[in-house]
Amino acid sequence: MPRRIDHLVVAVHDLDEASGLYQRLGFQVGARNRHPWGTENRLVQFGSSFIELITVGEDAEISPHGEGTFSFGAFVRDYLEQREGLAMLVLDSDDAKADAASFAQKGIGSFEAFFFERRGRRPDGTPTHVAFTLAFARDEAAPQAAFFVCQQHYPENFWNPEFQRHDNKAVDIAAIAFVASHPEQHRTFLAAFTGSDPERIVDHDLSFPLRDARLDVMTPDDAAEVFGSVEVDPGQPSLAAFSVRVEDIGRQARWLDAAEVPYQHIGSRLVVPASAAFGVAIAFEAT
Numbered sequence: 001m002p003r004r005i006d007h008l009v010v011a012v013h014d015l016d017e018a019s020g021l022y023q024r025l026g027f028q029v030g031a032r033n034r035h036p037w038g039t040e041n042r043l044v045q046f047g048s049s050f051i052e053l054i055t056v057g058e059d060a061e062i063s064p065h066g067e068g069t070f071s072f073g074a075f076v077r078d079y080l081e082q083r084e085g086l087a088m089l090v091l092d093s094d095d096a097k098a099d100a101a102s103f104a105q106k107g108i109g110s111f112e113a114f115f116f117e118r119r120g121r122r123p124d125g126t127p128t129h130v131a132f133t134l135a136f137a138r139d140e141a142a143p144q145a146a147f148f149v150c151q152q153h154y155p156e157n158f159w160n161p162e163f164q165r166h167d168n169k170a171v172d173i174a175a176i177a178f179v180a181s182h183p184e185q186h187r188t189f190l191a192a193f194t195g196s197d198p199e200r201i202v203d204h205d206l207s208f209p210l211r212d213a214r215l216d217v218m219t220p221d222d223a224a225e226v227f228g229s230v231e232v233d234p235g236q237p238s239l240a241a242f243s244v245r246v247e248d249i250g251r252q253a254r255w256l257d258a259a260e261v262p263y264q265h266i267g268s269r270l271v272v273p274a275s276a277a278f279g280v281a282i283a284f285e286a287t
Contacts, residue, residue, distance in 0.1 A: 002196040004211035005049040005173050006150045008242055009088035011079050012278045015040060015055040021277060022053065024259040026168025026252065029053070031121055037062050037073040045163040046172040048212065051242075054087075056080065070111045070136035075146050082144070085231060085279030086239040089176055091194065091210070093149035096133035106192045109137035117153075123162035130158050139189040142237035145178065147193050168255055169247035171287055175214045179230055180237035183217040190215065227281040228264045231274040241281035243269065249286040 012018040019029045019042045030043040038060025044051040054076055056062070062073035079087045093099050096113045103109035117131035131153040139147065152158055180186055183206050190208055191197050194215060198206040206217040216226075223230045223240060230240040246252045253270055256263050263272045266283075274281040 002208075002210050003091035003093075003149065003194055005176070005213050006090045006092045006152075007043075007050045007052050008086060008173065008176065008239075009052045009054055009076070009090065009146075010085065010278065010280055011076050011087040012053055012055055012084050013080060015042060015053060018053050018055075018278050021261075022051075024261055025272065025282065026255050026259075027051075027166050027170060028163065030163060033118060033120065035073070035118060036116055039073050039076055043163075044166075045159070046170060046244075047164055049173045051173070068110060068112050070109075070114070070138075070146075070148075072114070072134070079144065079146075083231070083279055085274070086176075086242065088146040088148065089178075089215070089239055090147075091149045093133075093135060093151040096135040096149060096151035099149050099151075100135035103135060103137045103192070108139070108189055108192050109135075111136040111138075120157060123160060128154075128157045130154055137189070137193050139186060139193075139237075141185050141189070142178075142180065144233075144236045145239045168252050168284075170284075171245040171247065173213055174243040174245045174285055175216055175283075176239065176243075177223060177227065177230070177241040177281075178215060178217045178237065179220055179223045179232045179240040180217060181219060181234055183219065186217055186237065190217065226266065227273070227283060228266055228271050229273050229275065230281050231279050239280075240274070241283065243283040243285050245287045246284050247287055249284060252284050 027044045034040045040057040041054040065071045100113040114134045120128045120130045133151045136148040194208045199209045200207040208215040227241045232238040270284045272282040
């Protein structure tokens with residue numbers, strides 16, 4: 001069975017400024033959290049996935065990448081030295097240690113599973129405990145994009161309907177766009193990572209089905225047609241955009257107008273350009 005999106009990691013320099021934009025887009029944005037190594041995040045939670053806005057906090061103590069280890073903090077730090085944007089795609093896992101072994105066997109990542117925990121907060125502000133194990137994979141042809149799976153050890157402490165109530169009536173993430181000049185070069189890696197084969201092939205574009213979503217791999221020219229504009233280096237395959245399902249697309253257009261957020265009508269979707277959204281294009285589509 002294809003995996004589901006657990007979350008997307010959007011790296012930004014100013015966490016509060018980015019959170020303000022997402023609030024203007026109509027999302028409820030959670031409180032600031034800090035990882036043990038010093039990256040800090042704020043989350044936008046949906047029914048089965050979430051968006052993680054992340055930055056590097058002051059006095060961060062980030063470990064470097066090592067033999068057999070992938071440093072989450074080092075990747076975010078290095079990514080932000082180049083740009084802001086959609087840095088990581090994270091899928092779900094029931095057993096991250098087993099997935100790490102599977103990724104090694106498939107030749108897409110020889111990294112140790114990584115466990116960490118932190119304090120969280122419930123909607124009423126009371127503290128709670130969350131913990132995760134991550135298993136990383138690597139597409140050698142796409143060094144500016146990170147891929148991993150996440151096992152949640154206390155999902156009952158993390159997922160909460162109160163965090164999932166958004167003014168824009170957002171339901172969940174619908175799609176992610178990975179932009180590459182030669183999509184076929186990434187077929188083998190993405191099939192192994194997602195657990196699915198491309199369902200649709202249009203010219204040189206690929207689409208991998210996920211559970212209730214999809215991962216589209218497209219050329220820069222095709223991405224420009226779908227999203228108006230994306231901020232990618234043509235020579236560097238990158239995660240560049242995502243789509244969110246909303247209950248009423250007309251209502252969302254009125255919301256964006258009132259918030260004075262720039263967007264385009266492209267087909268049946270509304271697209272906030274990457275230039276206005278910290279390096280990642282954000283599309284809204286009807287459920």
